[in-house]
Amino acid sequence: MSQxxxxxxxxxxxxxxxxxxxxxxxxxxxxxxxxxxxxxVGLGGLGAARAVQQEVDEALAAAGAPDxxxxxxxxxxxxxxxxxLAYGSAEQHRLLRPLWTGEEVWxxxxxxxxxxxxxxxxxxxARRDGDDWVVTGQKVWTSSAHNARWAILVARTDPDVPKHAxxxxxxxxxxxxxxxxxxxxxxxxxxxxxxxxxxxVRIPDSYRLGEVGDGWRVAQTTLMNERVAIGGRAVARExxxxxxxxxxxxxxxxxxxxxxxDRLLALWVEAEALRxxxxxxxxxxxxxxxxxxxxxxxxxxxxxxQALSGFEVEFLAEDGLxxxxxxxxxxxxxxxxxxxxxxxxxxAKGNSIEGGTSEVLRNIIAERVLGLPAExxxxxxxxxxxxxx
Amino acid sequence: MNLxxxxxxxxxxxxxxxxxxxxxxxxxPRLVQVGAHALHVPEELGGQGASxxxxxxxxxxxxxxxxxxxxxxxxVMATAALTHLVDDPRARDLLQRLASxxxxxxxxxxxxxxxxxxxxxxxxxxxxxxLTADVLLVPIEGRLHLxxxxxxxxxxxxxxxxxxxxxxxxxxxxxxxxxxxxxxAAVRAALVAGAxxxxxxxxxxxxxxxxxxxxxxxxxxxxxxxxxxxxxxxxRVADLWQSLVLxxxxxxxxxxxxxxxxxxPIAVSVAQSFCSPVAVRAAEESLQLHGGIxxxxxxxxxxxxxxxxxxxIALGTPxxxxxxxxxLVDLPGPVGAFSGAPPSPTVVP
Ligand SMILES: Cc1cc2nc3c(=O)[nH]c(=O)nc-3n(C[C@H](O)[C@H](O)[C@H](O)COP(=O)(O)OP(=O)(O)OC[C@H]3O[C@@H](n4cnc5c(N)ncnc54)[C@H](O)[C@@H]3O)c2cc1C
Numbered sequence: 001m002s003q004x005x006x007x008x009x010x011x012x013x014x015x016x017x018x019x020x021x022x023x024x025x026x027x028x029x030x031x032x033x034x035x036x037x038x039x040x041v042g043l044g045g046l047g048a049a050r051a052v053q054q055e056v057d058e059a060l061a062a063a064g065a066p067d068x069x070x071x072x073x074x075x076x077x078x079x080x081x082x083x084x085l086a087y088g089s090a091e092q093h094r095l096l097r098p099l100w101t102g103e104e105v106w107x108x109x110x111x112x113x114x115x116x117x118x119x120x121x122x123x124x125x126a127r128r129d130g131d132d133w134v135v136t137g138q139k140v141w142t143s144s145a146h147n148a149r150w151a152i153l154v155a156r157t158d159p160d161v162p163k164h165a166x167x168x169x170x171x172x173x174x175x176x177x178x179x180x181x182x183x184x185x186x187x188x189x190x191x192x193x194x195x196x197x198x199x200x201v202r203i204p205d206s207y208r209l210g211e212v213g214d215g216w217r218v219a220q221t222t223l224m225n226e227r228v229a230i231g232g233r234a235v236a237r238e239x240x241x242x243x244x245x246x247x248x249x250x251x252x253x254x255x256x257x258x259x260x261x262d263r264l265l266a267l268w269v270e271a272e273a274l275r276x277x278x279x280x281x282x283x284x285x286x287x288x289x290x291x292x293x294x295x296x297x298x299x300x301x302x303x304x305x306q307a308l309s310g311f312e313v314e315f316l317a318e319d320g321l322x323x324x325x326x327x328x329x330x331x332x333x334x335x336x337x338x339x340x341x342x343x344x345x346x347x348a349k350g351n352s353i354e355g356g357t358s359e360v361l362r363n364i365i366a367e368r369v370l371g372l373p374a375e376x377x378x379x380x381x382x383x384x385x386x387x388x389x
Numbered sequence: 390m391n392l393x394x395x396x397x398x399x400x401x402x403x404x405x406x407x408x409x410x411x412x413x414x415x416x417x418p419r420l421v422q423v424g425a426h427a428l429h430v431p432e433e434l435g436g437q438g439a440s441x442x443x444x445x446x447x448x449x450x451x452x453x454x455x456x457x458x459x460x461x462x463x464x465v466m467a468t469a470a471l472t473h474l475v476d477d478p479r480a481r482d483l484l485q486r487l488a489s490x491x492x493x494x495x496x497x498x499x500x501x502x503x504x505x506x507x508x509x510x511x512x513x514x515x516x517x518x519x520l521t522a523d524v525l526l527v528p529i530e531g532r533l534h535l536x537x538x539x540x541x542x543x544x545x546x547x548x549x550x551x552x553x554x555x556x557x558x559x560x561x562x563x564x565x566x567x568x569x570x571x572x573x574a575a576v577r578a579a580l581v582a583g584a585x586x587x588x589x590x591x592x593x594x595x596x597x598x599x600x601x602x603x604x605x606x607x608x609x610x611x612x613x614x615x616x617x618x619x620x621x622x623x624x625r626v627a628d629l630w631q632s633l634v635l636x637x638x639x640x641x642x643x644x645x646x647x648x649x650x651x652x653x654p655i656a657v658s659v660a661q662s663f664c665s666p667v668a669v670r671a672a673e674e675s676l677q678l679h680g681g682i683x684x685x686x687x688x689x690x691x692x693x694x695x696x697x698x699x700x701x702i703a704l705g706t707p708x709x710x711x712x713x714x715x716x717l718v719d720l721p722g723p724v725g726a727f728s729g730a731p732p733s734p735t736v737v738p
Contacts, residue, residue: 254724256723258723269662273636276638276639370630372603
């Protein structure tokens, strides 16, 4: 029996999922190193290969163990945690356990009104004051800020150098004075994301991740992991949006047409191709040779979920004219495949914007994967304060 | 299900690529010499005892070089048909000759066949591999018949893809030997193996087109800049690369499925219907992004375009493969309408 399997058996023996309290079980799982096995021992992992995780997850799920509801804490798991692991101090590493168990939700304070795709242009200022930094600025499109206990934050610490050089990366306490979270209503009717106003928010220097001025490099770790996270989940055939749409198709024989049939089959094939590419990507990761295929996954996922959800609304005909509910809500988690077809269609529009737009991804693929020359830049060697805005 | 290339497969690719890059002598005998033509044939039948996964890697390389060799037709399709009938000593004997490289064979069906094919007692049009084959495998009335090609009328036709020249075949009046065993199932096995391996050939074609286009965009300057610095073009090749990532995964899956026998019908039709449009688009985009030079007979690009487009029709168009998938994945068509081709072949007399 592998080490992981033995540990799973021991965990289950000591904490019977049927009788244990959920949080108690999750904490015990973290302490057993079974949270994310590729993390180091003592930080919820075993220092094992990523591939072992699937085995652990399956064994625990089969035993009826509770999970940490990963969709609710995606930003923490997928982005904050790998960055904290890579750059964090021992003190900061203590944030990982409640992050993983879901006791503390994280959000990402990156985008600003003036800095989206061009993240490095951001204007939120952090000024040193004794052992603290004092942060002032506005962030926007911040998913889950209304639930979040912590945030990963990039701010400008030096406006006199070119934009990439003057950034620093912080962990921000969302309960600190001066943090003001306001809902931003989306086209779906609900407010999944927010504007976050930061006014003289004090962040201790011990909450800095990486060196002063090195924020851009630290942020790259976050963004790279975001893309890995998107391609990284093992999924069964016909899981996700294709499964929902296929069920709709099966449920409505009267609405089928020959033209729609071929379109649906083409989308089914595309979904299967994307699934197989994901399998292949994970095999590359497991073999220790991660390829650039993660960005292909994100691009493909956005295209496919938009095409599928658009197909479904059209296929539903008169039912496609109705919407389930426009009530303004503040959801706990994002569910791309939840609710009605109209919601799914509208929510999928965000898939090609959030986490880096599809256009920016194509730039990255063209330049970093295919080695094509960058476009002429007008902002490279200019101090940030002198850039046109 | 391993979708990566093993070290052995990577080495194999390199040695086949070396061989194909050298135009000094005839290709086929050299492929035979390294055993590339009989990789998935069991050792007791004179093959290499490897699998369709290795064969698919060779197919990728042949696609990258649009090589005019009877690999798909003899080493894959005829071999698969004969393997299905291996209990007949004459099939076994021919299989061994194919594996030793002393002969090639061709299945006498139109290259476009997928879920049906004509009976071989009359004229059969657009047969691939027949011009160079020593022996023809002809499906007649549910049996597979052996006909020495010297005894048949094999008429070359002007083919859209010159690198895989077609012929019209007529064996009426020729002496034929019927093999025992289910001939239709043997043809079906040949078409499935052929379609599965062809997906890898399409991946090879798309790979060449993408690589060549990217190199051209780095090299060619207009408006004082390399073409590849213009975003309108970058995004087009980025999209090609993205589709190729997916296509490669489906082709690897199909080759694996041919090897294990697991999930074969779905894996093959997914790969065929996905990879062909990718290869065709890669060739078309490549031509457009090369400008005028892409339109010339002199530039090699047109061979890739023609092969990719012909391959899109070969062994089932993407739409036919989608129709095959419909019942397999429980996505039936409109009520009362023809709801997709049946998974087993119907023979059109
Ligand atoms: C649902 C949702 C959730 C989000 N959650 C978060 C979050 O939690 N935290 C966070 O920090 N941010 C979040 N974002 C913000 C997201 O990262 C940004 O919206 C995104 O990076 C794009 O920035 P922008 O909106 O300023 O658009 P812009 O950058 O202004 O882009 C506008 C258009 O121009 C295109 N474009 C921009 N630059 C280029 C270029 N160089 N070449 C070609 N095209 C270009 C873009 O692709 C886009 O089509 C979220 C966004 C959405 C939609």
